[in-house]
Amino acid sequence: MNTKEDFKKLVERLISLGEDKDELEYWQNIYDYLQPEQQYEIYKNLFEEFEALAKK
Amino acid sequence: MREKLLYDEYEEPQESSVESREGDERNVIIEQAQQRRGNLLSKIMTSEIVSNGLDLLPFAGGGKMLVESASGKTLSGTELTGRDRAIHAAIGAGSLVLDCVGVGEVNKGRIVAGKSIGWMEKIGTMLSSRGATRGAAIFEKTAEFMASHPEAVRIAEQYTERKLKDFAGDAEKYRASKRKKKSG
Numbered sequence: 722m723n724t725k726e727d728f729k730k731l732v733e734r735l736i737s738l739g740e741d742k743d744e745l746e747y748w749q750n751i752y753d754y755l756q757p758e759q760q761y762e763i764y765k766n767l768f769e770e771f772e773a774l775a776k777k
Numbered sequence: 778m779r780e781k782l783l784y785d786e787y788e789e790p791q792e793s794s795v796e797s798r799e800g801d802e803r804n805v806i807i808e809q810a811q812q813r814r815g816n817l818l819s820k821i822m823t824s825e826i827v828s829n830g831l832d833l834l835p836f837a838g839g840g841k842m843l844v845e846s847a848s849g850k851t852l853s854g855t856e857l858t859g860r861d862r863a864i865h866a867a868i869g870a871g872s873l874v875l876d877c878v879g880v881g882e883v884n885k886g887r888i889v890a891g892k893s894i895g896w897m898e899k900i901g902t903m904l905s906s907r908g909a910t911r912g913a914a915i916f917e918k919t920a921e922f923m924a925s926h927p928e929a930v931r932i933a934e935q936y937t938e939r940k941l942k943d944f945a946g947d948a949e950k951y952r953a954s955k956r957k958k959k960s961g
Binding site for chain 2: 741744748750754756773777
């Protein structure tokens with residue numbers, strides 16, 4: 722299971738790669754209130770994006 | 778573990794090495810991920826409403842219809858950012874609250890403009906009164922996020938208003954054709 726710290730780190734990386742800071746900070750703000758499966762889904766979305774961007 | 782390794786090995790690209798073709802590809806990756814997040818947010822918010830038994834079900838397709846019809850551009854053709862998509866998704870899900878006034882009200886004046894942040898607060902309060910504090914917090918945080926981006930909210934409200942009116946118009950045409958068939 723990924724922690725909030727992992728999530729925060731991923732958000733920071735994506736922002737540095739050109740992602741929308743406001744949107745990702747919003748997700749960070751609601752992260753603690755999401756169900757575990759929803760946390761997993763948003764983490765997966767961001768991680769897959771990060772992987773794809775890191776390859777470019 | 779794989780994720781940690783990737784972080785450790787990752788080096789930020791030098792700006793000078795980024796070709797424009799690569800830039801386009803990166804933009805596509807970002808846009809697709811943002812669109813998926815918009816759909817995910819709409820799903821999360823709708824599920825909070827439905828699973829906590831708020832009496833907003835008859836219009837439940839509205840949010841999905843609105844967020845899925847957001848093609849990535851505003852009515853004036855401007856590209857949506859991730860922030861814009863999140864706001865569209867939230868308003869789409871929040872439009873479930875319209876059931877309180879009835880779909881029939883959609884064509885009477887402005888029903889969305891200046892109201893969407895209030896919808897978030899209202900749903901947050903309804904969830905809170907049912908003890909769904911986690912769900913309530915999502916709507917409250919979303920209301921705060923939207924309040925800090927008034928221009929994006931105004932544009933998303935305009936889009937939603939148009940889509941809801943189209944939706945109500947189609948529904949009315951359908952009902953009229955059913956009445957005609959019955960009487961004929």
